[in-house]
Amino acid sequence: MLLERILHVDDDEDIRTIVQIALETIGQFELRQCSNGMTAIAEAQVFVPQLLLLDVMMPEMSGQEVRSAIEEIPGMERVKTVYVTAKAEDDFAKELRAQGAVAVITKPFDPMTLADNLRSIWAEAV
Amino acid sequence: MLKQCVVSKSLAMLVGFLFVLMTGIAGASYFFAPGFADNPALQSFFTRYLAISAAAALLAVISIRLLWNAQFKRFEERQEKILQFQQDVMDRQVELLSSNGATCILDSSGKVVAASEGLFDMLGIPSTDLVGQTLEDVVPCFKQERLRKALADAHESGKFWSGEVSGYPTPDRGHVIAEMTVIPQIDKSGENHQVLLVLSDKTQDRISETNQFLGLMLEELQEEIYVYEAESLGIRYLNQSARERCGWSVDTARKHKISETIPHFNIDLFKKHVGPLLAKEQDSATIEIRSADDVVEVVTRKMTGLDGTKLFVSSLRDLSHRSEIEAAKMQTVSMVSHELRSPLASIKGSLSLLKSGSLGELSPSVSKVVEIADRNSERLLLIVNDILDLEKIRSGKMDFSTTPIGLGALLAEAIEANQPYADRHGVDLRLSDVPENATVAVNQDRIMQVLTNLLSNAIKFSDTGDTVLLGVENEGDGWRISVTDNGPGMHEQAIAEIGKPFNQHKPLDGKKREGTGLGLTIVKQILGYHGTKLAVESTIGAGSTFSFALKSSGAAGETVSLKKFSGAAGERPRTLHS
Numbered sequence: 001m002l003l004e005r006i007l008h009v010d011d012d013e014d015i016r017t018i019v020q021i022a023l024e025t026i027g028q029f030e031l032r033q034c035s036n037g038m039t040a041i042a043e044a045q046v047f048v049p050q051l052l053l054l055d056v057m058m059p060e061m062s063g064q065e066v067r068s069a070i071e072e073i074p075g076m077e078r079v080k081t082v083y084v085t086a087k088a089e090d091d092f093a094k095e096l097r098a099q100g101a102v103a104v105i106t107k108p109f110d111p112m113t114l115a116d117n118l119r120s121i122w123a124e125a126v
Numbered sequence: 127m128l129k130q131c132v133v134s135k136s137l138a139m140l141v142g143f144l145f146v147l148m149t150g151i152a153g154a155s156y157f158f159a160p161g162f163a164d165n166p167a168l169q170s171f172f173t174r175y176l177a178i179s180a181a182a183a184l185l186a187v188i189s190i191r192l193l194w195n196a197q198f199k200r201f202e203e204r205q206e207k208i209l210q211f212q213q214d215v216m217d218r219q220v221e222l223l224s225s226n227g228a229t230c231i232l233d234s235s236g237k238v239v240a241a242s243e244g245l246f247d248m249l250g251i252p253s254t255d256l257v258g259q260t261l262e263d264v265v266p267c268f269k270q271e272r273l274r275k276a277l278a279d280a281h282e283s284g285k286f287w288s289g290e291v292s293g294y295p296t297p298d299r300g301h302v303i304a305e306m307t308v309i310p311q312i313d314k315s316g317e318n319h320q321v322l323l324v325l326s327d328k329t330q331d332r333i334s335e336t337n338q339f340l341g342l343m344l345e346e347l348q349e350e351i352y353v354y355e356a357e358s359l360g361i362r363y364l365n366q367s368a369r370e371r372c373g374w375s376v377d378t379a380r381k382h383k384i385s386e387t388i389p390h391f392n393i394d395l396f397k398k399h400v401g402p403l404l405a406k407e408q409d410s411a412t413i414e415i416r417s418a419d420d421v422v423e424v425v426t427r428k429m430t431g432l433d434g435t436k437l438f439v440s441s442l443r444d445l446s447h448r449s450e451i452e453a454a455k456m457q458t459v460s461m462v463s464h465e466l467r468s469p470l471a472s473i474k475g476s477l478s479l480l481k482s483g484s485l486g487e488l489s490p491s492v493s494k495v496v497e498i499a500d501r502n503s504e505r506l507l508l509i510v511n512d513i514l515d516l517e518k519i520r521s522g523k524m525d526f527s528t529t530p531i532g533l534g535a536l537l538a539e540a541i542e543a544n545q546p547y548a549d550r551h552g553v554d555l556r557l558s559d560v561p562e563n564a565t566v567a568v569n570q571d572r573i574m575q576v577l578t579n580l581l582s583n584a585i586k587f588s589d590t591g592d593t594v595l596l597g598v599e600n601e602g603d604g605w606r607i608s609v610t611d612n613g614p615g616m617h618e619q620a621i622a623e624i625g626k627p628f629n630q631h632k633p634l635d636g637k638k639r640e641g642t643g644l645g646l647t648i649v650k651q652i653l654g655y656h657g658t659k660l661a662v663e664s665t666i667g668a669g670s671t672f673s674f675a676l677k678s679s680g681a682a683g684e685t686v687s688l689k690k691f692s693g694a695a696g697e698r699p700r701t702l703h704s
Binding site: 012014015018021022025026057086087088089090091106107108109110111112 | 463464465467468469470471472473474475476478479482484485507511514518523525
């Protein structure tokens with residue numbers, strides 16, 4: 001199964017713009033973007049993404065809370081999650097993987113290779 | 127004064143005698159003058175003249191006598207004062223000499239005329255060596271201006287001086303502290319010709335005072351101090367903080383053992399702690415003990431008591447507060463790092479998209495400034511990463527677990543990782559032959575970080591077409607890994623300053639290189655955790671070699687967590703060629 005639908009959640013508008021270019025323009029994915037957890041949960045029920053690309057530290061709901069909430073939506077239990085975080089500590093990345101993330105990408109990332117990276121991660125995860 | 131009085135008196139007598147003689151001669155000349163008997167007026171004048179002259183002579187003698195008496199009385203008073211002064215001097219000398227003082231007498235030129243054996247005991251210098259010398263020649267502290275002035279005042283003005291003299295080292299006793307009294311010596315004429323010095327040893331008194339002061343300080347220390355016997359573990363002394371923790375009085379504490387200071391005292395941990403002290407492997411041992419309530423650091427030293435008993439002195443410091451500060455600091459650094467990395471992600475991402483051309487072709491001038499922005503955002507990111515790494519190492523949060531790994535594979539990976547950077551600089555990156563069986567136990571990520579730092583530095587300082595060699599050679603029970611460049615080399619001072627944070631030495635070729643100034647600081651820290659040190663050899667104008675030793679390891683083994691070593695395995699002395 002190919003990766004086609006990605007839901008990206010990040011409170012930083014600039015990052016959202018870069019990710020949009022990286023995944024829509026360059027990566028040719030079907031992408032939806034949200035600036036907070038609540039709108040993401042609502043969007044997920046309509047969009048039904050294959051992969052969640054989540055920022056970790058957001059003001060209202062953290063990335064982990066968004067993931068937990070979306071996984072509780074019927075039919076979304078097996079959605080894959082990739083975190084994008086500025087917290088570069090090894091321990092933190094391990095902790096996120098232990099919680100069920102398929103990968104952790106550290107900011108700053110290269111937008112030119114982001115799409116290919118996500119495809120590789122998806123191929124390993126499914 | 128006495129001489130003046132005698133002269134005055136003799137002169138008075140002579141004047142009186144001459145006056146009477148001249149009066150008699152004048153009277154006789156009148157008496158025998160012709161017609162004297164028949165001239166009543168002349169007789170009357172002569173009689174009055176004689177009476178007045180006799181009265182004047184008598185008055186002169188009496189006045190002079192009175193004057194002489196007054197002068198003599200002043201002389202007597204002065205003599206009495208001198209005698210009293212000399213008596214005082216003698217009393218002072220007797221008092222000082224009876225207090226076991228060391229004495230010597232100096233002549234008017236400041237040279238020692240005589241010295242007592244007590245002075246020899248105090249200074250450790252034979253009294254015969256002192257005689258004929260000035261004190262300045264023999265005891266350097268007498269060159270102090272205040273002592274020179276004291277001696278000069280005693281000689282010139284007859285002034286007493288008393289004060290403390292310290293700091294003159296003796297062969298047997300080290301520094302001596304003494305109270306010195308300078309006593310001018312007055313001869314019969316009342317002049318000062320000699321000076322008596324009396325020194326009283328106050329070293330022990332001062333030591334006692336210092337010990338008393340130190341004892342008080344020890345009592346008031348916030349750190350807990352435990353002094354106990356090494357064999358029986360019986361407590362000799364606890365300071366106030368330690369007694370408060372234990373709830374004991376001074377006397378009660380002496381009835382307990384160190385193992386009774388806390389409930390559930392871990393005797394095995396204690397033995398492990400003091401073991402290296404008993405084996406004389408270390409001078410002091412440090413251990414950090416964490417419990418649910420607090421974090422304490424215990425530092426123990428072995429000492430010998432005054433009665434020869436082997437003692438342990440442990441100081442216990444509460445680190446809970448420090449841990450909180452460290453945690454807060456790390457949290458702040460982590461937060462700042464996060465806050466910097468997020469905008470950096472936007473900047474770098476935007477620049478990367480611009481550079482790629484996916485947003486449209488850029489003119490050459492726009493490409494140039496985009497390249498500048500991209501290069502500097504990369505530099506900023508490296509600084510952020512290095513600061514984070516340093517904080518992680520310092521707070522003990524960096525992973526240093528080791529596993530045995532083939533040296534060949536490790537170095538080949540380092541070459542591969544740094545090849546793009548070398549290509550960009552037109553530098554030839556080479557790896558020397560690595561023995562197939564060479565295995566080392568290291569933390570692969572961290573040693574890779576070390577090699578990347580050293581290789582990127584070597585590349586940076588090389589000219590296009592130069593070669594950077596990653597070498598391996600057998601050394602003792604391990605391997606020495608080296609990175610050699612043909613760059614401009616380094617001065618000795620630049621080598622000495624390697625590892626200081628944000629230190630970037632000025633290259634000898636004057637070319638500016640990019641760098642955070644933290645790379646080699648991190649390298650030294652990582653190598654410290656691997657029990658080794660960075661060695662540097664440099665030849666000005668010909669290049670530098672940075673190297674470190676790693677011990678051989680078996681082919682397989684369990685993962686080991688490293689603690690930072692204070693010593694270094696296989697450290698090579700720093701050498702310079704210029």
